[in-house]
Amino acid sequence: MQRSLSGIQPSGTLHLGNYFGAMKQFIENQNSGKYENFYFIADYHALTSLTNPEVLRESTKNIILDYLAIGLDPEKSTLFLQSDVPEHIELSWFLSNVTPVGLMERGHSYKDKIAKGLFPNTGLLTYPILMASDILIYDTDIVPVGKDQKQHLEMTRDLAMKFNQQYNVEFFKLPEPLILDNLAIVPGTDGQKMSKSYGNTINMFASKKVLKKQVMSIVTDSTPLEEPKNPDNNVSQLYKLFVTEEKYQEMREKFKNGGYGYGHAKKELLEAILEYFKDARERREELAKNPEYIEEVLRKGALKAREIARKKITEAKKIVGLMGNVYNK
Template sequence: MEAPDTTSSPDAAAADGTVVVSGIQPSGRLHLGNYFGAIRQHIDLHKEHDAFYFIVNYHAMTTVQDADQLRQHTFDVALDYLALGFDPEEAALFVQSDVPEVTELTWIFFNLIPTSYLEKGVAYKEKINAGLTPNAGLFNYPVLQAADILAYGGTHVPVGADQKQNLEIARELARRFNHRYCPDDEPLFPVPEPHILDHVAVVPGTDGRKMSKSYDNTIGIFDEGDALKESVMRIVTDSTPLEEPKDPENCNVFALIKLFADEETQQEIAEKYREGGYGYGHAKQELLGLIEDRFEEARARRKELKKRPDYVRDVLREGAETARERVMPIMERMRERTGIVRTR
């Protein structure tokens, strides 16, 4: 039986009723697809509301099973966010595993959701359809994700318009818990809503497909020098001769230029395409310059932060302390409602 929808619990939400939560997976270097798909909006949003941003190292274990890599990727994501402008004075930035209560809540949620719901998971079905055998972590991924959201009393989760379905398990579990354990009392968990991010771009990779680590077609945010040039020059184009006019709207290079350039610059470059005598090599040089200009200051900040690893760890440690302060009263109420006894 589907539980009825509920309203937010006031002590599980911020004073203004909005608690923004979002996870960042440390499964490799962050790239332009990550930046324009989420990070840019995260940086803008974290100053507007009570917010918790966490590096989901447990989630990453579904694909990253090398200890040294996972440690390094986790630290690198923290470096990247701080370099790109995340202010730890404005919102909490921390590592998922530093809040063990989340995994405790995950077990509670396992007992509220049928396996049939998890069999519908997008990532799980993709693996099955590809003839692969997904691990149990991937199968149960949505339940851990739900605990990540609900443990902090999350009311809003930043997502693109095409990602709303990723929230459905969290919404369903909030309803089920409240219906089962709070039928005559104030609901414990808010039913989270998607915070639809504006201008979320589908970023083409160097091969024309969506930029993704799994396709090995990425351009790293902090690539520079020869590494950056090599990535940009690898972008696939057609064989139209240099002297011939070209359609900018059917060009992977121009699609990336549009993400960086202002309207006037876009129009100028598009006109060069249409006039002819402007080759894809010229366009790639334009893109290279735009990327370097956009991230020049962030690259400099990252190099300085890398020299201060203790500061970065302190940011994560303090973020986790803030997160646990939020989680503890919610978990105490959860244990009381479910009958989970703690003798110490």
């Protein structure tokens, strides 16, 4: 069975864009039975931009709860923290020594920060190396990615080939992208793509009060209540994600006929979101009361992941000529 691996940074609260943009597909892949799935929380990666330790701990806990609540099953998938498998960092050092500096300077994230006049740290510059380590240490076959993330996977393949060539081995697999080209583009409250960086998110696990405030803040035009409105507006585009095609068309007809305000539509959207995530929200509340279970899930996941990673790093040490081999003694 092919092995699939996905990671997510604990850099903030997950939102509808995260869910429909990736998480929903991850759960579908898990339940398809096609892959051996590994999901990790990329807490080492988060350190490139997140400097508040309390926020990092809280964000990490929330993402674990979110993943389990939406349907990630520890019996079907392996869930673990990146920081519980230090071999990721060990392998990244080996890869650093076959990586041209120019390749890192061409990375999208690094170039974007430079273009914005920011001063990125070394961690951001070498982010693709650690990402490559995350993938290669598990002999990963496929990596689910959006089209905008394809460059980082191409870098991973480049580094795998450079290592193999330098040491004249066929040690690293060349992982293939599983392009998630059927992803929904989720509009934020301002109509742009939903993103934490834009401050336009709707969080599916927020309290009902906060969720209502976020939904009601969706930007609309000033067309009077009684007049017809553009049926393809921010509210209807979000509503479409949660209901049947029939229900979606009903809302569009209401907008076209007039006498139907954006406030009415937002209330319907709020109800649709709450209904869609009803079971997941209840599961999350129960999971939050059971931290021992969460710890056990992560412990088992880390043990399984580290067993694989230890074997790989032990082989890598032999290949590069290091004498240390403590795991086999």
